[in-house]
Amino acid sequence: MIHRVLLAAALSLIPGVVRAKPPAVDAAFAPKLIIYPAKGAANACGPGCDRWIAVEGRIDQDAASRIRRFLLKVKDTQRPIYFHSPGGVVGQSFLIGRLLRSRKAVARIGRTIVTACGAATQVDDACLKIKTGGGEVEAEIVTRYAMCNSACSYLFLGATTREVAPDAAMAVHNSKLTMIFHGHPSAQQIAAFTERSTVKADRERASFIAAMGISHELTDLVRTVKFESLHILTRPELYRFGIDTRPTVETAWRLEGAARPYVRKIVLAKKDDSQSFRTMEWRLFCENKDRARLMFVREFDQGGAAVNSVIMIAGSEKPVIFGKFPARTGTYEVWSETIASDTMKAVLAASHLQIGEGASMSEGKTSLATFDIDTNGMEAAWTQFLASCPAAPANAKSVIASPGLTFSPAQ
Structure with missing residues (x-):
């Protein structure tokens, strides 16, 4: 199961007062999910916090194994993890979500802007080499226009502490099944297999969301959002579903x-x-x-x-x-x-x-x-x-x- 990459602009927060368009995001993400340690100025990631873990890019088929290997080396389980991803492989997001739950992780949505990348796009080859070089990078956190969409929302749900800033976005939609058939199955066989696979995917998603302690209302909502569309969760929905319950x-x-x-x-x-x-x-x-x-x-x-x-x-x-x-x-x-x-x-x-x-x-x-x-x-x-x-x-x-x-x- 693979979610098509769909991007959503952050909402204008105050009509008539806050009017701003997000920067171009067509090529704003790494081709695969990357994870790296970052350090900023005092209180860069909140009061008393100057170090965090950045996770960004498209969720690929091997993402979970890379995330697991990296986190095994990080002893501070409460170091916040900032996500910025348009989505990707749903099955991998479930695995990462369960891994984050086992760590009782703190998850937030934010873009990590690495200082050494200068005026680069943050996803060109030179910048990605800096981010994945293995060392801690100097950076800052920006929540404006940050997003955790599609499959990213599921791995985000795995954290026990979840924080979505007012100017960040978390968006959901239904899944798209990508299937490869061998031989020459009949149209009836393809339709039957597709229906069984869809029911199974819906059941797995509902089971995962429930296991993460999130209201079934989120499952019901996802079913209503076509794959070709995208629904940005409103603040009341984030609160009511149990995703971010800060008043x-x-x-x-x-x-x-x-x-x-x-x-x-x-x-x-x-x-x-x-x-x-x-x-x-x-x-x-x-x-x-x-x-x-x-x-x-x-x-x-x-x-x-x-x-x-x-x-x-x-x-x-x-x-x-x-x-x-x-x-x-x-x-x-x-x-x-x-x-x-x-x-x-x-x-x-x-x-x-x-x-x-x-x-x-x-x-x-x-x-x-x-x-x-x-x-x-x-x-x-x-x-x-x-x-x-x-x-x-x-x-x-x-x-x-x-x-x-x-x-x-x-x-």
């Missing part, structure tokens, strides 16, 4: 190249009263070396009370209420304001930022809902970004630093 998922802060570059973070948070999630995004722009601008985009609940204030707490600083009149685009609110350099330093020094959303209630009372977001990657991304910022104008008015940030409607 809040977030990306690291990362510098994004664009006509006007910015540092970005995305958070998906489960709503208290359902299995649905809402999307939030932070974009940090550089106006000059003494002043930044932060844009906060939140999805609002049309049936709930309107949020008229936002609070940020950085470290032990006193919370400050932000502006009251955000701009609206579709079902999203956009808040924005400048940040003084001293305030930016306080934000960078905090390991977490507490965000509070205040809504007016009856009798003049205000309810406040709070949640935390981490600052992982923020300092490195901002330091890199700041190097290209213009100097502050000599006649610029001084900006008084405050312990928080003030938002106003986007201009």
Whole structure:
């Protein structure tokens, strides 16, 4: 059984606000599955994590044996494994999935960008030689446009800890059977054999998914998706099926190249009263070396009370209420304001930022809902970004630093 290689673009997360197309991916994968150790900067793969295992490429007929040999040499069974694959041989994915389950592996979806490959495509011959040379490579993790599709989804299910970033994709579809007949069987014999093989393949898939502790809803869904198509699992589906059951998922802060570059973070948070999630995004722009601008985009609940204030707490600083009149685009609110350099330093020094959303209630009372977001990657991304910022104008008015940030409607 072989899945045709089908690629899917990562979804735009915020309509009208996040509009970006993925890079060309026609030749974005190695012809066979490769596995190698990688090392990055401090916290490159999460707080306290700077080493991981990269698994990428098309799942070929001998993939499981290579993965097994490699993992036998890795004593740290909790070192995270990052997958980036369009799929391949289904039977091999089942074998790898069971191997990962025996290790109680931690699996994530992410692209490993190897520094020594420079501006290469990451899959040309020179880069593949570096990746498969046997040594640990210097690299970084990028979750945006990363994918684990088709047969890759099954090996991913084998891990006991599974994490899918907000900007990564996991997609499924039904299998395609490739059969070779010898001799000259009749049409009836071919049809009967094909039917038996299809039933067997469906049974094996359902048995594997159930053994991995995943809801039968995933099996039911896969049966409805034609092989020629591809269904990207939504965040509620990932949660409901038991694939990634975190109530809040977030990306690291990362510098994004664009006509006007910015540092970005995305958070998906489960709503208290359902299995649905809402999307939030932070974009940090550089106006000059003494002043930044932060844009906060939140999805609002049309049936709930309107949020008229936002609070940020950085470290032990006193919370400050932000502006009251955000701009609206579709079902999203956009808040924005400048940040003084001293305030930016306080934000960078905090390991977490507490965000509070205040809504007016009856009798003049205000309810406040709070949640935390981490600052992982923020300092490195901002330091890199700041190097290209213009100097502050000599006649610029001084900006008084405050312990928080003030938002106003986007201009």
